[in-house]
Amino acid sequence: MRISTSYIVHGGILMAISIVLTRFASFMLTPYIRLGFGAVPIYLSGILLGPWAGAMVGGLADIIGFWFNTFGAAFPNPFIFLASVCRGLLPPLFLKLLGNKQLTFRSLLISIILTEIVAGIGLTTYGLTTIYKVPFTVLLVPRLISTSMLVAIYSILIYPIATKLLSLKPFRKEAPIAKG
Numbered sequence: 001m002r003i004s005t006s007y008i009v010h011g012g013i014l015m016a017i018s019i020v021l022t023r024f025a026s027f028m029l030t031p032y033i034r035l036g037f038g039a040v041p042i043y044l045s046g047i048l049l050g051p052w053a054g055a056m057v058g059g060l061a062d063i064i065g066f067w068f069n070t071f072g073a074a075f076p077n078p079f080i081f082l083a084s085v086c087r088g089l090l091p092p093l094f095l096k097l098l099g100n101k102q103l104t105f106r107s108l109l110i111s112i113i114l115t116e117i118v119a120g121i122g123l124t125t126y127g128l129t130t131i132y133k134v135p136f137t138v139l140l141v142p143r144l145i146s147t148s149m150l151v152a153i154y155s156i157l158i159y160p161i162a163t164k165l166l167s168l169k170p171f172r173k174e175a176p177i178a179k180g
Helices: 005-024 041-048 051-068 078-098 107-130 136-167 169-174
Strands: 028-029 033-035
Touching: 005 041, 005 051, 033 107, 033 136, 041 051, 041 078, 041 107, 041 136, 051 078, 107 136, 107 169
Parallel strands: none
Antiparallel strands: 028 033
């Protein structure tokens, strides 16, 4: 794929939106549970720009965003970083595995569920256990509940945005899902 200026700009804008939503528009319910929409632009970057661009947007948003608001951590956690990378990398790969030539709500929901099992339940929960020294099993139930809510919210928000953007000229050329 040829990397164009618009491709880089779209990735940069989505990264900036993710940083703002994650660091300044999120709600900490407990030290272990944060509800926010910072993952939405990361998911969109993967769907619209491809898995590698999505991974870059997720990773850079986590690293740069950490310096704006650490949420109490002394250093960036590699597991939480990998979770952000996965949120950009995995959805377009799962969508491709599902074989849809066009984005459907069902395929999007399945890809977000699978991604959040890896990123939200697995990597982020393990990352929190390393930061707070709390057993994985203690964090698992509240994280399952919050992640279930977020999967529904993410799917409802992302589907209309992604379908609209995929119909626009710049993304028709760039988006892997649009190419089938």
